[in-house]
Amino acid sequence: MKNNINEPSGIQADDCPSVDGLRMTRQRSEVYKVLMDHRDHPTAGEVFERAKENMPTISLATVYNCLEALVQHGAVRQVNFERESSRYCPNLTEHGHFHDEESGEIIDVPLKKGAMLSDLLELPEGAQIDNLEITLRGTIAE
Amino acid sequence: MKNNINEPSGIQADDCPSVDGLRMTRQRSEVYKVLMDHRDHPTAGEVFERAKENMPTISLATVYNCLEALVQHGAVRQVNFERESSRYCPNLTEHGHFHDEESGEIIDVPLKKGAMLSDLLELPEGAQIDNLEITLRGTIAE
DNA sequence: AGCACTTTTTAGAATAATTCTAATTATTGA
DNA sequence: TCAATAATTAGAATTATTCTAAAAAGTGCT
Ligand SMILES: [Mn+2]
Ligand SMILES: [Mn+2]
Ligand SMILES: [Zn+2]
Ligand SMILES: [Zn+2]
Numbered sequence: 001m002k003n004n005i006n007e008p009s010g011i012q013a014d015d016c017p018s019v020d021g022l023r024m025t026r027q028r029s030e031v032y033k034v035l036m037d038h039r040d041h042p043t044a045g046e047v048f049e050r051a052k053e054n055m056p057t058i059s060l061a062t063v064y065n066c067l068e069a070l071v072q073h074g075a076v077r078q079v080n081f082e083r084e085s086s087r088y089c090p091n092l093t094e095h096g097h098f099h100d101e102e103s104g105e106i107i108d109v110p111l112k113k114g115a116m117l118s119d120l121l122e123l124p125e126g127a128q129i130d131n132l133e134i135t136l137r138g139t140i141a142e
Numbered sequence: 143m144k145n146n147i148n149e150p151s152g153i154q155a156d157d158c159p160s161v162d163g164l165r166m167t168r169q170r171s172e173v174y175k176v177l178m179d180h181r182d183h184p185t186a187g188e189v190f191e192r193a194k195e196n197m198p199t200i201s202l203a204t205v206y207n208c209l210e211a212l213v214q215h216g217a218v219r220q221v222n223f224e225r226e227s228s229r230y231c232p233n234l235t236e237h238g239h240f241h242d243e244e245s246g247e248i249i250d251v252p253l254k255k256g257a258m259l260s261d262l263l264e265l266p267e268g269a270q271i272d273n274l275e276i277t278l279r280g281t282i283a284e
Numbered sequence: 285a286g287c288a289c290t291t292t293t294t295a296g297a298a299t300a301a302t303t304c305t306a307a308t309t310a311t312t313g314a
Numbered sequence: 315t316c317a318a319t320a321a322t323t324a325g326a327a328t329t330a331t332t333c334t335a336a337a338a339a340g341t342g343c344t
Contacts, residue, residue, distance in 0.1 A: 023311080025321065044301080059323045064302070069321095082222055083331080085301060098266055110264040120262050121276070122252040124240055126283035134263070135275040141268035165340080167292065186330080201294050206331070211292095225302080227330060 022073040030055045031066040032075065032090075041079055041087040041097070041106040079106075081135060096134030109136065164215045172197050173208040174217065174232075183221055183229040183239070183248040221248075223277060238276030251278065 022028070034050045035042070042050065048063045067088055070076040077089040079097055087106065089097075094111040117123070117132065160166070176184070176192045184192065190205045209230055212218040219231040221239055229248065231239075238251040259265070259274065 023320075025310085027322070057323090061303085061324075062322050065322075078224075080222060080224055082220075083228060086225060096263060098269060101272070107266050109266065112262055112264055115262045117262070120254055120257045120259070121238060122254055123278075124249050124251065124282055127240060127278070127280055128283060129278050129280040130243070131279040133275075133277040135277075136265075136269070136271050137273040138269055138271040140266055141270060165291075167339085169293070199294090203295075203332085204293055207293075 019070070019073045019075045022069055022075070025066075027051075027055070027058055027062050028066045028069060030058065031063055032070060035076055035088055035090040039090060041089050043085040043087055045085065047088065079135075080133075081106075081137075094132075096136060098136040098138065100140055101137060102139050109134070161212070161215045161217045164211055164217070167208075168197070169193075169200055169204050170208045170211060172200065173205055174212060177212075177218055177230055177232040181232060183231050185227040185229055187227065189230065221277075222275075223248075223279075236274075238278060240278040240280065242282055243279060244281050251276070 018024070030051050031047055033054075034047050038050070044060070044063055044067055047067065048058070048060050051058050051063060067076065067078070071078045071088075074092070075090075077092070079087045079089050081087070081097070081099055089108070091108050096109040096111070098107040098109050099105075100107060111134075117129070123129075164170070172193050173189055175196075176189050180192070186202070186205055186209055189209065190200070190202050193200050193205060209218065209220070213220045213230075216234070217232075219234065221229045221231050223229070223239070223241055231250070233250050236253040238253070240249040240251050241247075242249060253276075259271065265271075
């Protein structure tokens with residue numbers, strides 16, 4: 001029997017990352033797979049559309065629930081551009097996001113290895129940073 | 143007569159910054175003054191509440207309209223934290239925002255003079271940055 | 285000032301992303 | 315197998331924001 005405590009019946013291991021303390025249901029796996037497969041930054045609605053291809057019965061509420069669970073367990077990141085719908089990102093390395101206004105594409109912008117945030121910013125005395133979000137908008141010279 | 147072409151009757155000069163090409167109405171002045179006076183980062187609803195103290199007839203729609211006009215003309219900045227209501231900031235210097243999770247306060251975080259964004263980020267080849275948003279969440283050691 | 289024209293304000297309706305509710309289904313662990 | 319817990323679901327509710335259309339205000343003539 002290949003199923004273990006983290007793998008409910010019928011789920012393959014590669015659909016089923018063992019996220020610390022998060023029960024990996026079929027729906028959560030499917031949502032996670034959608035993000036891993038495309039590696040772009042879809043909205044909840046887009047995740048829903050893609051998930052329905054493999055799992056026609058999944059609901060939008062469940063997609064929201066799964067995304068929230070994955071975000072809370074650090075398996076996925078939530079990305080916001082201004083007031084637009086939230087987008088979701090499977091890239092867990094420290095990075096910001098560049099929104100190309102011409103193509104509409106969202107490009108991951110890695111933080112340079114070893115760079116200090118305090119070289120760029122006059123941080124408040126004693127500040128302890130729990131979360132950093134860097135968002136860029138612009139164009140790319142052709 | 144002290145009124146000039148940019149100062150409709152009854153408005154004092156200091157309520158009435160001459161924002162390039164933006165007609166400075168009583169409502170826009172009031173909204174702008176609310177932001178300049180408190181220098182925190184209120185939501186549209188909070189601006190509405192404060193504006194009503196001086197101008198009881200102003201409407202929420204107008205507050206939204208004024209804020210949009212001021213943002214579009216660069217007199218004020220719009221700041222977003224995750225999915226919360228937009229906040230508005232009268233500080234036009236380049237800065238990010240630190241949200242102190244304990245006090246709830248939002249603190250301006252100046253960009254260090256002369257610091258290069260490309261020292262921190264692996265920017266896409268040929269990227270031209272039109273807009274940069276830096277958002278931090280955390281606590282301040284007591 | 286009087287008049288046409290444009291812009292702004294306003295109250296209230298509409299929108300849309302997200303969250304909530306409550307019922308059903310699935311999973312766990314004894 | 316069975317009770318307890320957790321997840322999923324459809325649809326309703328929420329809420330920040332935008333839209334609509336009518337009234338008011340401002341502008342630039344003459
Ligand atoms: Mn876009
Ligand atoms: Mn807070
Ligand atoms: Zn990303
Ligand atoms: Zn600010």
